[in-house]
Amino acid sequence: MTFACRSDFSMELRNLRAEELFLFRAITAAIAEGDSFPWLADPVVGEATDAVEIRDDWENFVRPDLMAASQREVDVLIADLATAQPMAEETGDPAPVPEEDQPGDEDGDLFFATLDPGFMVEIPSAHIDAWYGALNQARLAIESRHRFSSRRVEPADLEAMSPEEQLAFWQWITFAATQEALLRCMEARFDSGS
């Protein structure tokens, strides 16, 4: 998977493999399985009368509003994923095949794997923040369940993981890389004053 931030601050996810697309599409499950709103902790410190008032308002109005906004972020991401296009069809220009993978190479599987240029997803500039937020929700939820931020995962650890934990791990890695690219695009847009 590669990322491109365009001059209009929209983004392209290119060469997205089918399994990476699957990881993104499984975002809803990732959020549902963890504590998806850990940042929505009690916002007020203290027990003074006004603190109680603020807490009541927050529980009744702000928290539902924030949860609805979070759901909208996920909806935007899912809708954009639905527009994923196979890159060969999009460009008519299959990815170049490295010389060592040309027909005749003894590893035929590698040849066919390399030939597939994967998918492309376009993220409009107006959706960048929603994507970042949706992936953040997923990573916060995964972190609440698996604590990957404080673990050093070696290849041998992966083998010992349950399928569910492996899925969460690959989502964690993929979403983090995507967020880094989104963040660079967001920073560029903010600094441009757009």
Added chain:
Amino acid sequence: MPYAGTEIITQDKTTTSLALPWNVVLHDDPVNYMGFVTLTIRRVFGYPEAKAEKHMLEVHQLGRSIVWTGAREQAELYVHQLQSHHLTATMEKAGDDI
């Protein structure tokens, strides 16, 4: 008209409000990127990059940073905005801060 024998007592009560300002506190979390925290502080508070970075580093190193102090309603709005970016934010009365 009051009945004969009753006495009306009028008492003036003056209350002076010495409401303390509120601090908006940003807390560390294990997921959000430092660059994102800086960008969000710049966006929400309009701070220059250097000031936003100073707060971000305080959050990263000390676990929390008072990013703004002022009236309650504005503090509530800022907490709401920070939370909408999935940052852990709270408000506390200035003077209650640890």
